[in-house]
């Protein structure tokens with residue numbers, strides 16, 4: 001049974017409406033084209049509740065636009081959203097999005113960052129970039145970053161829908177931030193989610209309307225690279241302790257492939273929260289007693 005929260009009849013759980021085969025189809029499109037839009041992935045009441053809560057945060061935290069062209073001179077961004085309340089905890093684990101990203105990366109993936117991006121009227125287009133261009137690996141390479149943009153309002157060409165350069169995820173280089181490139185707008189209705197691989201060239205669009213384009217940038221990385229926002233230091237342990245287990249894992253309280261992330265051979269969940277969690281380390285597969 002789905003119960004509702006007092007917040008405008010918002011269900012307290014997010015319903016999975018795409019099955020595993022559909023998730024695989026979306027993931028294959030990300031591998032082939034570099035991106036895909038999942039229409040109607042999110043309950044519109046959740047999108048509206050996020051919209052309202054971002055306004056509250058902006059007011060309470062005194063958030064104003066940054067002073068650089070990359071973040072935008074008319075764009076407000078709120079970072080480290082997982083510290084700001086349970087509504088944001090639903091985002092990284094959403095059942096219509098996470099399974100797709102798990103297929104593009106693998107289930108050992110991590111949250112890289114969670115931030116809002118509200119592109120205001122008169123904003124100009126963001127420089128085209130790829131989200132892995134600071135990582136010194138030869139390109140093309142297997143996906144190590146997979147990012148998603150939740151449409152909290154409709155995304156249109158006029159209001160600043162994310163611009164994409166299809167196929168560029170297979171290029172052997174990253175774009176020049178001062179360059180200008182052919183791109184298409186990822187138009188989508190409120191409640192839809194854009195998923196793209198970190199090598200795809202893209203950028204926020206210019207906003208030529210009177211209204212804001214609000215998106216939630218839910219970014220993931222492979223479990224073996226560093227998260228963009230430091231989740232273990234950025235989220236106080238007392239907050240992370242009450243997260244559901246999967247969310248804790250995505251924050252980095254997990255061990256990738258039986259080795260990466262252990263603390264003195266202990267599971268980080270046990271070490272930090274005293275959780276009842278044994279570390280299954282890769283070394284344990286070759287214990288002397290098992291070999292005898």
Ligand SMILES: O=C(O)CCC(=O)C(=O)O
Pocket residue numbers: 070117126149160161162163202203204205215
């Ligand atoms: O706002 C957008 O549509 C894209 C933003 C983006 O790519 C970024 O800030 O890295």
